[in-house]
Structure formats: structure tokens, C-alpha cells
Amino acid sequence: MLHLALFSFFGAICVAGAINLLAQRHPINSALSLIVVMGSLAVEFMLLGAEFVAVIQVIIYAGAIMVLFVFTIMLLNAGEEERSAGSRIAVLLGVPALLILMGLVAWVLIRQNPASGTVAAGALPGTPPEIGRLLFRDFLLPFEITSVLILIAIMGAVVLARKEH
Amino acid sequence: MSGNLSVGWFVLISVIKILIAVPILLGIVAYTVWLERKLVGHIQNRWGPSRVGPFGLLQPIADGLKLFFKEDLTPPYVHKALYLLAPILSLTLALTSIAVIPVGGWVTIRGARIPLQITDVNVALLIILGITSMGVYGVALAGWSSNSKYSLLGSLRASAQMVSYEVALGLSLVGVLILSGTFSLRGIVEHQLGGFWNWNIFGGGQIVAFFIYLCAAYAETNRIPFDLPEAETELVAGYHTEYSSMKFAMFFMSEYANMVTVACLASVLFLGGWSGPLFGPPVLQALLPVFWFFLRVLFFLFLYIWVRGTLPRFRYDQLMAFSWKFLLPLAIANVIITSLVVALRS
């Protein structure tokens, strides 16, 4: 019961944040609502027992990636979003498309769902040692490949953001 | 966590612990300001506060009253909601981190073992890192919403600086984590009990990590020599230029509360937390660890002030180069060496 209440409460915050992200016209407001979404998603992860993932979600997503976004918005002094002819068409088509997509994905997911599909609070405690063991044994190759990816991303960012002489 | 206690008792005990911890934290924050003014005064051959009460001891109360009665003004052309949100966010986050810091061992009251800590979580260290990384938003939003060039420059500097030093800070802790094998702060301290040769800084050989941690933590809390975000001589007061009265006080308090958190964390991670000689009757034995812990925290606060009275400020490019070109490689080398030593020993 408590689990359902907490799930619904933070789920509602998530959805409200996501809709606010779409409704706001200033990028900094959108960024803040995205941070709210990420924070309440972290709580949802915590409810599922994935405490390590939840904390990492806050540190990496809310604390590092979104800081980069906010930093860029401040640096470029981005103002209110301009509306153009393209955006009006996109809103007209986009909102129904959004509802259809949402319904479709939800329907597929519910249909594919096995009969005994419930999860208890803290069903699978993802403790750091177990996740580490999995990450460095079973998923060692993907892990190494992502490290190369990160390296390439760093070099790419440096090359792109460098001032041309 | 709650062990043999029922949920109701656990909540009640937690509330009591919060009610004890928060006023003490705020008191420490207030008297750190007094200590800072007094010590910096003596370093600069002045007396510091000396009028209000003996040795100026009532000065924090006078300061608080003064800030409280100042006009609370909101400049025109600010983004109102975010302008209000920023100081609240800063202070809330700064006070939250105290929740996972252990100040002592266990006390037994009527057969129930209660940890001297608001709550013991097994990802406590990561939670503190998460809270500090969210702290950037208070500074960034304050500068952006103030709609003033000094504030904006200050907050741009602050966000870049805090993100950069967060990397070095996080990596400097990995050595300690490898040695103790847990994220729980209580577990980390219990791993270091039994004499100063067991402390991570000596026995664990984490002295380099300790240095990196201190540098990065000073930068994270925007203190001299890394106080570029609020450099008075160039930026008036940086991100909080446009703030007055209690809103300014909130930023001020959050800065000092962050200093206290850094001091607590440094004691827990590197200096053995509450470990120290125990003697005397049972009551004294229960309270002595808290005293030893407090002594370490005081030492770090003193160090903060000492450094402030001694070192000049970095230039901005030096600040960035120091983080990325010096602290980061050093931290990585420390991680590699520590893990090698641990692997060879086992």
C-alpha cells in the first residue's frame, strides 16, 4: 500500500515535470523541470531497491549532465524560445501523435506483461559490490568499450569547442 | 539499520536525533564565523570581534539579529521564483548532508542499541557526493536569476569550478573505498578503529588522497584560495551580489555548513572518525568518541581559517589547470597504486 502510494506520488511528479518541460518556453525552466523528473525517478529506483543506481542517477544525471546544460544556457544567454511556422504544425500533429505513441507503447507493454507481474518494494537490492562484480566480470568488454567512447567524446568536445584562430 | 527496533520507535528516535543535530550544526556554523573573524584578526594583528560579550562571544547573535532586521529587498528585473529558490536550495542541501555523518559509536539506552548518527545508509558517501553535486544549482541559479553581470560571471565561474573539482574529489575517495570495501561511513570508521596507525591517512597510505581531497573540498566550498566565484576585488560578491538580509544569510550559512560537512567527512574518511582513547565511567565512555570527533572537526575548521589568512587567490586559468592537469592525474595514480597494493597484499 505504502509502496503504491509512494509510486503514484513520485510518478505524478515525474509526469508533471515532463509535461512542464514541454510547456515551458524558457530553456532554463525546462532544464529545471527535467532535474525534477530525474530526482523523482531516482526515488522510483530507490523504491525498486536499486539504491546504487538511484544515487548514481542523482550524481551523474542531475549533478553533472544537467549542470552542463544549465551552464550552456547561461553561457549562451539563451532567451525565450521563438515560435515559427514549423513549430505550429509540430504542435498540431505532435500532441495527437504523442497520445497515440503513449497509448501504443503502454498497450504493448501491458500485453507482453507476464501474468504474475508485480514487483515488491526493494525487490532486488542492487548493492554496490554485486553491481561491481557484474560490471567488471560479465560486462567487462562493454565496460572497456564505453571507456573508449568516453575518451572519443572528450576529444570531440575539446576539438569542437576550441576557438578557431 | 533499525535493527531490533520497531518502525514507530525508529521514526521517533530519528526525529529526536534530528532535533538535536540541527541546532548543534547551526550553532557550530554561527561560531565558525566567530572563530574565523577572531583568528583572521589575530593573523592580521588585529583583535577581531571583542565588544559583544566576553571575547566577542555573543557576536554571532548580534550578527544574526542584524541580518534579520535588514530590509529584505528584491531588485527589479530578477527572475522572482528562481531568485527565491536559489538560497533555499543552497541551505537545504547544505543542512541535509549531516544526516548520514556518524559522530560516534553506539549507545545503549534500555537495551536498545542506537547509533550516534541520524541514519546509517549503505551508500552514505555517495549520498553526500550527490548532495554536493546538487549544490551547484543554488549557486548557478542565484547568479542567473539575479540578472546582473557580476552575479552571472560569479556563477559561471562557480559552476565550471565545482564540476571540475568534483571529479578530483570523487576520485580521491576511491582509495579509501578500496581499503574499507564499503560506502557506509560507519563502516569506513569502524575499519579504522584501534589506534592512529590504522587511520587511512597513515596506515592506509592515503596521504596523497587526503591532500587531493582537501584541495578539491576547498574549491567545492568556494573558499580561499579557490574563492573565484565570489572574489570581492573583481566581482563585488559574485553570485550573491544582489542578495540581502536573510536571503544573503542563507547563502552565508550554507557556505559554513558545507565547510562543517567537509570537515566531518575528512575526519571520517581519513582521520579515523571518532576513534580515540576511552576511559572513565560508562557515561564518559559513551561521550568521549563524540568529543574526539568534534576535536578533529575543529582542527579542520581551524585549517580552513588558517589557509584563508595565509594564501592568495588563484588566477582562473591556474585554477582550472590545477584541477585537470595536477589533481586529476594524481588522483588516478593514487587509485592505481592503492588497488595494486591491496591486490598484492591479499
Place this chain on the structure above:
Amino acid sequence: MVPLSYYLVLSAVLFACGVAGFLMKRNIITIFMCIELMLNGVNLAFVAFAAHWHRLSGQVFVFFVMVVAAAEAAVGLAIIISVFRTRETLNVDRVNLLKL
């Protein structure tokens, strides 16, 4: 006990909001944030499935998603900054020439 499908529906809603924003928004930074929103929706599905099947791999995948998101943010924001430098606009409708 919460049905697994509730989590999946929440994840679908977040994903759909991301897609809609990606199509509707005109500010390049906001569009980019919508991509992050989609990734977040997917992460929730991963963690929910991990809890349901009692397999930790679901949680490990979230890390890979985060790493990719971080790399993407670094490169993407660098591209945004260089686009802004040359065109002085963040509106995607105005970024319609391959070469200036």
C-alpha cells in the same frame, strides 16, 4: 506490491513526452533535453524489469545508458556552442544551411 505494468506505463509516458518534445520544441538545447528525457524513461523500464526478473543486469545496463548520455551531452553541447558561435541562433529552423 505494485504491478510491473504501472512502472512500464510510467516509463512509456516519459518516453512519449520526450519524443513529443523532440518534435515540437524549436530550441536546440530543449530538444537535446528531450533526448535525455527519453533515455530516462528507458532507464526506468530497465530497472523495473531487473526487479521483476531478479536479474541485476538490468541495473548494469542503466550505467551504460548513463555513460552514453554523458558522452552525448559533452559532444552535443560542444556542437551547440559552435553552432551558436557561427549562426548566433538556437532556433533549429534557422539552422538550415550546411555551409555559411
